[in-house]
Amino acid sequence: MSTEENLKIALAGESQANRTYLAFAKKAEEDGHTQAAKLFRAAADAETIHAMMYLERLGRIKDTTENLKEAIGGETHEYTEMYPGFVDAAAADGDGESKLAFRWALRVEEGHANLYSSLLDKLDKADGGSYFVCQTCGWTAEDMAPDGCPVCGRPKEQFKEF
Ligand SMILES: [Fe+2]
Ligand SMILES: [Fe+2]
Numbered sequence: 001m002s003t004e005e006n007l008k009i010a011l012a013g014e015s016q017a018n019r020t021y022l023a024f025a026k027k028a029e030e031d032g033h034t035q036a037a038k039l040f041r042a043a044a045d046a047e048t049i050h051a052m053m054y055l056e057r058l059g060r061i062k063d064t065t066e067n068l069k070e071a072i073g074g075e076t077h078e079y080t081e082m083y084p085g086f087v088d089a090a091a092a093d094g095d096g097e098s099k100l101a102f103r104w105a106l107r108v109e110e111g112h113a114n115l116y117s118s119l120l121d122k123l124d125k126a127d128g129g130s131y132f133v134c135q136t137c138g139w140t141a142e143d144m145a146p147d148g149c150p151v152c153g154r155p156k157e158q159f160k161e162f
Contacts, residue, residue: 004058011054018047068120075113079106104137107151111140132159 001009025040055061062070083106090099119126132145137152145159 007054007058011051011058014047014051014054018044018051021047065120065123068116068123072113072116072120075109075116079110079113083109104139104151108138108140115140115142131162133162134158135160 021040021044025037025044028034028037028040061067083102086102087099087106090096090102115131129143132141133139134141134149134152134154135158136154137149139149139151141159145156145161147156148154149159
């Protein structure tokens with residue numbers, strides 16, 4: 001296997017390990033295993049550093065205009081091609097929970113494509129407003145959290161500000 005292919009495999013693995021360890025940390029915290037939670041969070045951080053090195057080696061990090069364009073392309077692929085098929089397949093399997101997860105993600109990724117596009121149009125005169133992320137479905141709002149999430153219906157209080 002070429003080094004480029006190995007970098008791609010390593011990037012995918014380390015990226016997944018990062019999110020998996022954060023989920024494990026949350027579970028450990030809920031169960032009172034504070035030290036395990038700490039170690040999972042520390043290792044998750046280290047896996048992020050590895051993923052960043054591989055992104056750099058793969059030449060995937062460009063200037064912000066190019067990065068926004070790539071992000072728009074990725075999100076658009078997800079909400080127009082990937083998730084519609086996943087929603088249908090989950091429905092065909094009778095897996096309502098997965099169907100809902102894919103439907104939520106589809107709508108959120110469409111929102112991300114729109115947010116990235118509008119920022120790309122005004123990158124040099126963007127005004128410093130915050131973004132708010134629904135901690136249930138990931139819906140991402142600009143400037144203020146909505147009273148109820150338009151995707152999952154959860155209340156304003158559980159949005160996280162960035
Ligand atoms: Fe997204
Ligand atoms: Fe939501």
